[in-house]
Amino acid sequence: MSTVRRVESGPMLIDRSKERLFNLIIYYVKNTRFCYKTKLLKLLYFSDFLHFKIAGKAITALTYSTWEKGPVPVELYREIDKPGEELKKYVAIRRDDTKVMFEPLKEFDPMLFSKRELALIGQIAKSFYKTDSNDMVESTHLKNHPWDLTMNTYGANHKIDYRLALDGSEDCIRPEKHREIESDKRLIKRIFS
Secondary structure (H helix, E strand, C coil), rough: CCCCCCCCCCCCCCHHHHHHHHHHHHHHHHHHHCCHHHHHHHHHHHHHHHHHHHCCCCCCCCCCCCEECEEEEEEEEEHHHHHCHHHHCCCCEECCCCCCEEEEEECCCCCCCHHHHHHHHHHHHCCCCCCHHHHHHHHHHHCCHHHHHHHHHHHCCCCCCCHHHHCCCCCCCCCCHHHHHHHHEEEEEEEHH
16 A cells, blocks of 8 residues: 655745736837836826726736826836846836837737736727827826825825726726625635735
């Protein structure tokens, strides 16, 4: 009779949030014009908050703060200024006197995204294809939208709550569905941690 020895090891979750973020950067740089730093940050904001509105979760793991010219994912903003080795594998960053430019070093990997995410980022890229960063800033300042609500309530340099995207419109996920998604995420995290 042979004995089978069981090796105890906990389940492992693979965090692909950085890979997804860097691929999303590649996508927007390749699929829009004038995709410099400010425009890129606004495209990411729209991707995250619009996806949260319809699906109850953001596409990236970014946290946005209220800055004077709109929502900014501060951690990424700083990483673009001083790129880490991982970011350098995905995009080359060049600067001139007025802008920060990106050159993709890899191909976009659509397998990292759901069909709904791909459709949304495709729609965003199409909508803002030729838009410059000044117009992008204006579009993130719309009255009663997440940046505006946070800025008017808490002021500058405050975290923008994704739940502010839940505006009750027809295409918006129901609040109870969002609570269910959050509960499921906590359960999964507890099980696999």
